[in-house]
Amino acid sequence: MNNQDKIMIEKETTDKIEIKTKNGLNEQEQEVKMDNMSDLDKTTNGLGEKWPEPIIRVQSLAESNLATVPDRFIKPPSQRPNETITINQQPEDGAINIPVIDLSSILSGNQKDKERISEACREFGFFQVINHGVRPELMAAAREAWRSFFHLPVEAKEAYSNSPSTYEGYGSRLGVEKGALLDWNDYYFLNFLPLALKDLNKWPSLPSNIREVVDEYGEELVKLGERLMRILSSNLGVNEEQLQEAFGGEDFSACMRVNYYPKCPRPELALGLSPHSDPGGITILLPDDQVAGLQVHHGDTWITVNALPNAFVVNLGDQMQILSNSIYKSSEHRVIVNSQKERVSLAFFYNPKSDIRIQPLEQLISSTNPPLYPPLSYDEYRLFIRTHGPRGKSYVESHVSLVNG
Ligand code: OGA
Numbered sequence: 490m491n492n493q494d495k496i497m498i499e500k501e502t503t504d505k506i507e508i509k510t511k512n513g514l515n516e517q518e519q520e521v522k523m524d525n526m527s528d529l530d531k532t533t534n535g536l537g538e539k540w541p542e543p544i545i546r547v548q549s550l551a552e553s554n555l556a557t558v559p560d561r562f563i564k565p566p567s568q569r570p571n572e573t574i575t576i577n578q579q580p581e582d583g584a585i586n587i588p589v590i591d592l593s594s595i596l597s598g599n600q601k602d603k604e605r606i607s608e609a610c611r612e613f614g615f616f617q618v619i620n621h622g623v624r625p626e627l628m629a630a631a632r633e634a635w636r637s638f639f640h641l642p643v644e645a646k647e648a649y650s651n652s653p654s655t656y657e658g659y660g661s662r663l664g665v666e667k668g669a670l671l672d673w674n675d676y677y678f679l680n681f682l683p684l685a686l687k688d689l690n691k692w693p694s695l696p697s698n699i700r701e702v703v704d705e706y707g708e709e710l711v712k713l714g715e716r717l718m719r720i721l722s723s724n725l726g727v728n729e730e731q732l733q734e735a736f737g738g739e740d741f742s743a744c745m746r747v748n749y750y751p752k753c754p755r756p757e758l759a760l761g762l763s764p765h766s767d768p769g770g771i772t773i774l775l776p777d778d779q780v781a782g783l784q785v786h787h788g789d790t791w792i793t794v795n796a797l798p799n800a801f802v803v804n805l806g807d808q809m810q811i812l813s814n815s816i817y818k819s820s821e822h823r824v825i826v827n828s829q830k831e832r833v834s835l836a837f838f839y840n841p842k843s844d845i846r847i848q849p850l851e852q853l854i855s856s857t858n859p860p861l862y863p864p865l866s867y868d869e870y871r872l873f874i875r876t877h878g879p880r881g882k883s884y885v886e887s888h889v890s891l892v893n894g
């Protein structure tokens with residue numbers, strides 16, 4: 490939370506606007522205490538097999554024709570979106586968008602596009618790629634298979650209900666804090682790599698083609714991730730393979746979170762996904778081709794991403810900021826919802842091996858550039874968001890080396 494938010498909240502408190510969450514903690518009191526993380530039991534990761542309270546499926550709420558959203562989904566005024574999305578509205582001429590990069594031109598040696606990715610990684614941590622090599626038919630098939638899955642009756646999906654210990658399966662919240670405010674989405678989380686974690690029985694069996702399509706989609710996205718890793722590595726001025734090696738070489742991991750954002754009766758009060766940076770390496774997002782909603786924090790505004798047809802939206806996670814010693818930025822982003830149309834997005838995460846220690850690349854460190862982050866395994870790092878839920882960039886910002894402060 491930045492200072493501006495704090496001031497807003499204090500002001501609102503004196504105006505007697507209720508901003509306390511159900512557990513009676515206000516936002517400041519809920520701020521992450523990184524020290525507490527070391528208390529968690531590392532062997533079972535401390536997250537347990539049960540959610541702290543009964544799970545509310547957002548889709549069920551959306552389908553019950555409520556006139557408003559339950560209190561648990563109402564954000565404090567300072568966090569509410571100040572604009573809402575109108576479906577099928579063309580972006581205004583000259584509206585800022587995230588950079589669009591032609592990947593085939595980089596692979597055939599175009600230096601200019603390579604530099605544009607470099608700039609995007611340093612400035613936004615966000616860009617979209619076209620001509621990326623993944624067939625548009627496969628992209629559409631994967632999105633539509635997941636859309637059909639979410640359209641199954643709620644009971645059919647409950648069979649895959651997830652737990653906080655692994656997050657695998659059908660879920661409706663991030664974080665295990667009792668009484669926390671919730672986001673307007675349901676999701677499905679699954680693992681592709683390492684192969685030991687890939688368990689097709691934990692993937693839905695309906696619609697009938699979903700496992701096959703998602704399997705192929707995962708393979709293609711792994712290849713795309715590998716290509717991006719080489720470009721990002723080379724753009725740091727280190728060997729092409731350096732970042733991949735830091736991820737554990739062939740032992741890197743990959744997983745996916747499919748987000749389902751139902752129509753929301755009061756989109757101006759809620760968020761589909763609260764501000765966060767992704768904890769991992771590279772995120773390759775297949776946005777909904779009909780409905781916008783993803784916003785990137787840039788300067789003091791939120792830019793609505795206007796994805797081109799058949800493009801992927803790529804963003805860097807916290808591990809990239811750490812490995813690059815903050816040359817690259819993980820980006821804060823959020824999702825806004827609307828009352829007219831549901832939205833489906835597929836977020837593929839290309840991540841380090843879970844138990845390898847991640848720290849700034851040696852080649853980027855010197856006496857004038859000391860390491861900004863202490864080593865921490867990705868598994869331990871990920872516990873922050875899995876425990877406390879989305880909290881802007883607070884995790885990476887508090888994960889700093891003692892040398893510097
Ligand atoms: C995510 C995410 C954005 C979207 O899943 O981490 O940021 O557009 N998704 O759904």
Ligand code: NI
Pocket residue numbers: 765766767772822
């Ligand atoms: Ni994200």
